[in-house]
Amino acid sequence: MAFSVSTRELESEISSLLQSGVAGNISDFVSWIRMEIQKKFKDEALLSEKDVANFLEKLKSEGELVSGQFDAREYFLASNSKFHKKVQSSDRFFILGRLDFSPLQYVKTRLEYFLRRNSVSEDEIIDISIATLEAVENAAKYGDGTSVEVEYSIDRAKVFTISLLNNIKDFDLEDDIKRGKFSSTATLMRGMMVMQKLFTSVDLEILDDKKQASFKATKQLAK
Numbered sequence: 001m002a003f004s005v006s007t008r009e010l011e012s013e014i015s016s017l018l019q020s021g022v023a024g025n026i027s028d029f030v031s032w033i034r035m036e037i038q039k040k041f042k043d044e045a046l047l048s049e050k051d052v053a054n055f056l057e058k059l060k061s062e063g064e065l066v067s068g069q070f071d072a073r074e075y076f077l078a079s080n081s082k083f084h085k086k087v088q089s090s091d092r093f094f095i096l097g098r099l100d101f102s103p104l105q106y107v108k109t110r111l112e113y114f115l116r117r118n119s120v121s122e123d124e125i126i127d128i129s130i131a132t133l134e135a136v137e138n139a140a141k142y143g144d145g146t147s148v149e150v151e152y153s154i155d156r157a158k159v160f161t162i163s164l165l166n167n168i169k170d171f172d173l174e175d176d177i178k179r180g181k182f183s184s185t186a187t188l189m190r191g192m193m194v195m196q197k198l199f200t201s202v203d204l205e206i207l208d209d210k211k212q213a214s215f216k217a218t219k220q221l222a223k
């Protein structure tokens with residue numbers, strides 16, 4: 001069975017995506033609507049990319065959205081858009097770790113929006129964003145494609161804390177050897193090195209009994 005998304009549902013899904021702060025091109029929004037339908041109804045969504053494009057263009061012509069600064073095909077909230085919500089000091093959601101749902105772009109833009117709204121400097125936003133993408137990529141790559149919990153906050157001491165929780169895909173040693181993870185010449189653990197450089201603290205715990213990986217990192221922000 002597949003779930004057919006009506007125009008009304010489609011517009012309401014796009015509106016709530018925009019309120020969460022994500023930004024992307026038409027195909028990102030299509031992927032995220034499909035992800036939301038999969039999360040809610042455990043079903044594949046049937047939807048028209050043309051309808052998504054039309055609604056985004058309509059919002060742009062009404063002044064709610066603007067084109068991305070670096071990629072004009074991307075849609076971002078206009079500074080006075082009705083989709084901005086009150087600034088929150090924490091955010092929590094879950095994504096599905098399947099690359100066809102465009103989870104990296106989702107987390108990147110939602111996180112950058114959160115940091116910008118909390119007046120974090122552009123330099124710190126870049127560092128946090130790069131490091132977080134390494135962690136999300138791992139959660140998708142080593143996860144079983146199901147839910148990845150994402151949670152982050154900024155406390156009064158200006159410490160940014162992020163945690164991710166994913167289920168671990170069945171370990172395939174042969175596969176790892178083939179792609180060179182254990183070869184002596186390949187550079188290993190580049191992701192963890194990047195994270196250690198850009199975060200103040202990094203911790204990855206493998207919860208063997210639950211077959212889950214729990215990632216936590218912090219960064220002291222400039223005061």
Ligand SMILES: Nc1ncnc2c1ncn2[C@@H]1O[C@H](COP(=O)(O)OP(=O)(O)OP(=O)(O)O)[C@@H](O)[C@H]1O
Pocket residue numbers: 134135138139140142143166168181187188189190191192193204213215
């Ligand atoms: N979310 C996770 N779930 C399960 N295992 C993980 C997770 N994150 C990291 N790991 C384990 O820790 C190892 C180190 O991760 P790291 O990102 O440094 O390297 P990599 O992903 O193997 O390669 P690279 O990031 O350089 O492409 C991984 O190979 C994997 O075995």
Ligand SMILES: [Mg+2]
Pocket residue numbers: 134137138190191192
């Ligand atoms: Mg990695």
